[in-house]
Amino acid sequence: MHAGCVSEALLDFTGGIHVYFKLKQTSTDLWSLMDRAAKAKALMGCSTSRGDTSANTVLPNGIVQGHAYTVTGVFKVTSQGEPVKLVRVLNPWGKGEWSGAWSDKSLLWNNVSESDQSNCRSSAIDGEFWMSMEDFTENFRDIDICCLSPDFLNSSSKYSWTSTCYYGSWDAGTTAGGRPCNKETFWTNPQFRIRIEVLDEECARGQCPENILVSLMQKHENRYRSLVSNYSIGFSVFAIPPEMKDEKFPAKFFYNKRHVEASEKFTKARHVMNLFKLEPGEYLIVPSTLNPNECAKFMLSIFLKSGSLKRN
Template sequence: MPPPVPAVRRMSAVGSRLNPDKFLGQDYYQLHKDYCQNRARFLDSTFPPNESAIGPGLLDDDEMKNVEWIRPTKMMSDPQLVVDGESRFDFAQGDVGNCWFLSAIGAITFQREIMEQIIPSGQSFKKEYAGIFHFRFWRFGKWIDVVIDDKLPTIDGELIFLHCKTRNEFWPALLEKAYAKVCGSYADMNGGFVSEALADFTGGVHMTLFPKEERPELWGLMYRAVQYRSIMGCGTPQGATSANTELPNGIVEGHAYTVTGVTKLKSKGQGVKLVRLLNPWGRGEWVGDWSDNSPLWKTVSSEDRTKWLDSKNDGEFWMSMEDFCKSFVNVDVCCLTPAFLDGSSPESWSTKQYEGCWDEKTAGGSMEHKQSFWTNPQYQVKIPAIEGDEADVQGLNLLVSLMQKPDKRRRSLVEHLHIGFSVFRIPPEMKDQKAFPASFFSPNTLVSQRQHSSNTREVMEFFKMKPGRYLIVPFTNKPNSTTSFLLTVHSKRE
């Protein structure tokens, strides 16, 4: 069993967990106080409950005409923010294609500390109710506090978007509205990657694993990630004809799922590695080996069957690691520490974040552009030698993440550049050099390169590096492509 993850160090700087930045300048506590004193209900002028908040393309003209924005206190006599704690089974997806967002919500319900960070305490439909709520998200290096009014879009009295299975529970619908405000509208949440929401819910270490690569340590990494209280999501490949087609085996194409469990059981005397998954629709399950009604469950002990099997049509199911690797194309892991990579102590890793940009002087393009590549931003990192018994077992010791920042308010209008980073070994005789000229960058010094051809906002990779000094160069594929970025480097210490 790994050592416990330490509590995050509390900081008072604006944008920290304890002191999040006020999104759009709105101070929840002051607004709440003012509206309570005036016995009025808050109406958010920065995200007004109208057609613009829903956004284009989600509803047709007739549906839009029938939309009525209603406060929960007008929907029923006893609305609650949370009923019997937050659960991954609380909610069901509405008319937005945001399964990536719901998959992440299902993951964070396992983590009380994360839920308390995202949904601040003291909010209620009863005590000092003023129609105002707030939620917190991590966005591009800092925490933000997002204020909303509680008017929710309905048609014929029913919520259009994310809703709770318990009719008087409203935390999922209000959380979705707060995130829609950050994105620009509900329509701006249509389509995305679960990795994006996992990062925005935690501000933690993110990495993407690829089952198709058949990494022999994949199950071990996922198992350790659970021990270190990580949250995980995964995705299926896009279908040949259309997205969200349900296959005969119950798996939905082009869909995001939540990883809710990883375990190993004995079946017929042999160890079987299993993964538990949740469909954020709240229905639709795998029907193959180790599914709810699979006869294979009769081959394990009654104790294991009682502990792990829950035969309900709730969208959650087990499958073998082999079937998981055949059905899913990526696994996104988000954790407060990369220590799960090798089962080490969280204190043995250090983290540095750098905010930078590619501008007219520093957007040098990829290594294909030899005359300008050297003008890209440059960052140095030192990998120390490990002494003692572990010296010959140099494991994963460097994790690099490059995230580009949006240049537009609305999420759907952001055009991500194709970005990447190169890692070069710095010779000992150049260890004191501050900047490196064009002549330094050659295939002889290149250690690794990671880049995306798709439009994801983040590129990451983890490495096994020999002791020494290294240079990290973030780049855009084409020169003169300008935007801001956040570079995060996690390195193993002595």
Template sequence: VPYMNCWTLIEARHGKDGFGTPENPERFLNQDYQQLKKYCLSQHLRYIDDMFPPDHQTIGEGILSPQDLARVTWLRPGKLVPDPSFVVDGISRFDFGQGMVGDCWFLASAGALTFQNYILGQVVPLEQRFDVDYCGLFHFRFWRFGQWVDVVIDDKLPTINGRLIFVHSKDPNEFWPALLEKAYAKVCGSYADMNAGTPAEALVDFTGGVHICINLSEPPPMLWDMICRAGQSKSLMGCGTPQGETSANTVLPNGLVQGHAYAVTGVKELIYQGQKVRLIRVWNPWGQGEWKGDWSDQSPLWQTVSPQDREMCLSVRNDGEFWLTLEDFLRFYSDLDICCLCPDFLDGGNSCHWKTSYYEGRWIAGTTAGGCINNPDSFWCNPQYRVKVEDLVGECAKTSGENNMLLSLMQKPDKRNRRLVKNLFIGFSIFKVSLFHRGKFPAAFFTTNRPVAQTKTFVNGREVMEFLNMTAGEYLIVPCTFNPNQTASFILTVLAKAETHVQNTFFIFTIIHSN
């Protein structure tokens, strides 16, 4: 387990023996981009990916009718336009719009990705071309459950009547969005496996970073300041609307889409009638369809602010992007996801850095899968991690009344196809423990001690996280599934503002962090 502060998280999470980092990613499905390219160029071949071939299985089931599926033709960009380019006039969220697969969660995250050039360059190698050393071969990088992987694809894209059926660029000559989507579809198993999801999943896979989920029905008191600081840091933000009683993708009278993912692309505080109004800018990955309420593109309220603010903020075109007040944002959106390389922005400055520890573990039925605390005879069998939190010092001590620890528990899938993954209900409990106890805590400890903190609810999603205020002392973290005797692998990430030492009761080690 490496030493790290959280600014090195994107390189160190996790990377074994130098592999699995953005600079030296693992080869997905053991396909080597450089070797494949060298071979294709030497043999004057156009690459066809036998691990993700241009056929019906790659599209998957349920997103096209049998009639439409029979009409699909796989074409390379050079067969669609005479002069294809990977990128045309830079990369922007306005480059593309969603197609026939329900991956708004992925495309909203891709829109957010376009704001961070450093992160974008790690996911999308921008040196790729159609006019130099072209052989129909492209590659992209994603963080996947503990390591970065390099994903190879061919550039055959599914079309009907010569038109792309999935994500499409506004400029027909630009193909980075369609190729990025195809690479992620390969990671998920098929295009159909990208149907339905949350922005958090793709945001984490784009960064390998820290995910903070905010329930907007119970927002933290300093939410506005948090969003502003996140917008100024190396963070990606996505949000979603509630499902509602009707089917997803229903457009409401106010212009918003039910059960839909959006990207947060900006924040601005304006003076309106002598009062401050807080606005959030949101982008719809459909590339069209916008909010119709206050501060929308056509709202007369824009005529009441200064010409400078109006010039800076207002763009009257149906591009899917719009402004709305913080109050309307809280009213009509259900959750906000912030994914960052480091949560330092939560403190409003760089005086106190967070430190990160990262561990992989496994629940095994019959041995280390004790279920939740409602199972007193077996709960103690779960993996146990001891955490020693020391007093905050210096500038950090000035924020001692605030949350100082973020815990994330992510389960790792046992199947390649995303739609076949059956996530277990997972959570964790935290107990205050004695400094003098060594070894694994027995069942008797958990019958006489109650958790000092725990997940609010068990979630059958990829990740559950909690933001906590922990006083100095020694604690025991017990990650668990809700039911006992369920086998799965997991990743536990501990971020703390103070000096923190962690040891696993199965094999003991100590992490010393430095600023």
């Protein structure tokens, strides 16, 4: 509650699914996605970079470095005949606000309709403020979105997602094989086989290309989670040739085979995820720790827009 990882807090409080985006490193139309997430009553958090100085340094524009904020709304206004996409952000301190364009005292509010001003503008000193999507992307590092369903990821309400959740463990000497470069042991990690039957219309047209979300979380049983160390974890996704019917894929399958997708990197965090597109076919998802014989329990959640799942 005092400090920690936003995504872990959101997951623990809701039991929902979590997606994460680096604001400057994604081609996703984030404002539209955030708008859908807000309509779905999702929880959204964002954070700023630590900077070169100590954490919690307040910049001249009012933004705090190395600080977590909450996204409380998104709205589109018309200013001088042009649409402007806005994001509302809350500083949890209850004070300290952005002082740039579209802030509480910004003269830009004089260029919008009275109804838009009534819906958005506030002069209260409460830590909550509006800013343009461009300024939001420039001043914040990333955004975490947590919701009970990933349906907000769709650009229309025509499609829904199905989910399957698996509980497993990495056990020394048997199922804790480490990352893919451990050629002799990687294959011993738990393996999960999935099938993508067909692409939905959005994926086929490239409107919402991602059709699978994979979430991997270490499952700590100690109620005092701050006392439990996390291993560096990740997952790899491999394409399965149609002729292969193996129940458990052996070491030789992985020797010269490169993954088609993976978690961003092996991260010393309780939770990692990735959202991506897979063409129709069969795939193998292998969650692992960074090093062999690192023992932990995990939960692997797989969300698909289409297709069926089966586990090896």
